[in-house]
Amino acid sequence: MLIRDVNLGDPPTVVEAQAAGAYELLIELSVLSGGRGSAGFREALARVGDRSGEVWLHLLGLATEVPAPGDAGALLARLEVTDPLELRRHLLGADVPAWRRLEGGWAEVIDAGAAGDPTAQARLLDHPRYYGGAARQALSVLLPLDPAETRRRLLEVLARWYEESFAAREPGLVETLATDARATAELAATVPPARLIELVCGGFAYEPEPECPRVLLVPHLAARPWLLLCQHRDTRIICHPARDRDGDERAATAEKLLALGRALGDEQRQRILAALRGGPRELEELAAAVGLSRSTVHHHLGLLRAAGLVRLAGNARRYRYGLRPEAVGEATALLATLLTAPGEEPS
Numbered sequence: 001m002l003i004r005d006v007n008l009g010d011p012p013t014v015v016e017a018q019a020a021g022a023y024e025l026l027i028e029l030s031v032l033s034g035g036r037g038s039a040g041f042r043e044a045l046a047r048v049g050d051r052s053g054e055v056w057l058h059l060l061g062l063a064t065e066v067p068a069p070g071d072a073g074a075l076l077a078r079l080e081v082t083d084p085l086e087l088r089r090h091l092l093g094a095d096v097p098a099w100r101r102l103e104g105g106w107a108e109v110i111d112a113g114a115a116g117d118p119t120a121q122a123r124l125l126d127h128p129r130y131y132g133g134a135a136r137q138a139l140s141v142l143l144p145l146d147p148a149e150t151r152r153r154l155l156e157v158l159a160r161w162y163e164e165s166f167a168a169r170e171p172g173l174v175e176t177l178a179t180d181a182r183a184t185a186e187l188a189a190t191v192p193p194a195r196l197i198e199l200v201c202g203g204f205a206y207e208p209e210p211e212c213p214r215v216l217l218v219p220h221l222a223a224r225p226w227l228l229l230c231q232h233r234d235t236r237i238i239c240h241p242a243r244d245r246d247g248d249e250r251a252a253t254a255e256k257l258l259a260l261g262r263a264l265g266d267e268q269r270q271r272i273l274a275a276l277r278g279g280p281r282e283l284e285e286l287a288a289a290v291g292l293s294r295s296t297v298h299h300h301l302g303l304l305r306a307a308g309l310v311r312l313a314g315n316a317r318r319y320r321y322g323l324r325p326e327a328v329g330e331a332t333a334l335l336a337t338l339l340t341a342p343g344e345e346p347s
Contacts, residue, residue, distance in 0.1 A: 061095055225259075
């Protein structure tokens with residue numbers, strides 16, 4: 001649903017909220033852990049790559065172009081008629097503006113890699129920023145294949161998971177996600193657009209990108225509490241955790257307390273918070289400061305963001321993580337609800 005045309009930057013940005021089974025199907029596959037599904041599904045997934053999670057997120061752009069985006073089956077039908085080489089280009093990010101801007105004629109490298117050039121493929125696998133630094137683990141199985149075999153293996157995984165696990169759950173999932181998208185549209189009438197994105201996306205202060213005049217807010221259940229950020233042509237796709245709408249304030253408070261406890265109950269996360277006291281840092285800088293891998297720090301930051309302790313700001317040019325000053329007051333209020341007797345005013 002269209003929320004509004006807004007002046008987040010230059011040119012104006014169109015902000016939309018959209019719930020879709022096609023998105024949720026892909027996000028589920030991106031976070032699947034080992035051992036799930038039938039033996040046939042697990043074998044099909046191994047033929048794509050057991051660590052191929054990022055691959056499925058690169059089909060989100062195609063999902064935005066499906067005529068009936070609420071239907072995951074429509075995505076499968078679309079992929080069946082998509083040119084195999086074009087599908088390979090999607091997987092490698094040919095329609096991701098940030099990647100096409102990478103140094104060294106990267107747009108040509110992506111196109112050559114999709115077509116099968118081994119030199120280009122080696123560059124793709126080894127670039128530290130491409131695919132979030134995870135290209136080798138995500139693409140090492142698929143990249144040597146020809147386009148037709150790539151499409152066949154992807155479709156086998158998608159079709160098996162859809163038929164075995166997803167199709168029966170899709171109506172209920174889409175109903176829940178659509179409720180979230182409608183709530184986003186209602187919230188848009190009460191707050192400025194930049195604040196809307198920050199509230200809906202759990203503290204993500206998005207900085208407009210001229211190449212992406214459209215922002216698509218996609219609620220998800222499969223990867224909570226993670227925020228998934230993608231670009232597709234002129235669209236910035238922000239997949240955010242669907243918010244709890246059961247109306248039980250006590251349950252919501254308990255969940256916030258649990259999130260806070262989980263976030264603080266780890267020495268590595270405490271070190272990350274201490275490193276951020278000096279000001280916002282980019283992921284690579286923060287990883288170096290605490291002596292942990294980039295992927296490990298990214299995982300910890302997701303939990304710290306879910307607990308409301310850390311905020312994310314920026315866009316594909318530069319992302320920065322920083323402390324939320326208001327988190328101290330919020331945590332104090334949460335603890336007061338736990339430690340104060342019923343009817344007693346917190347001191």
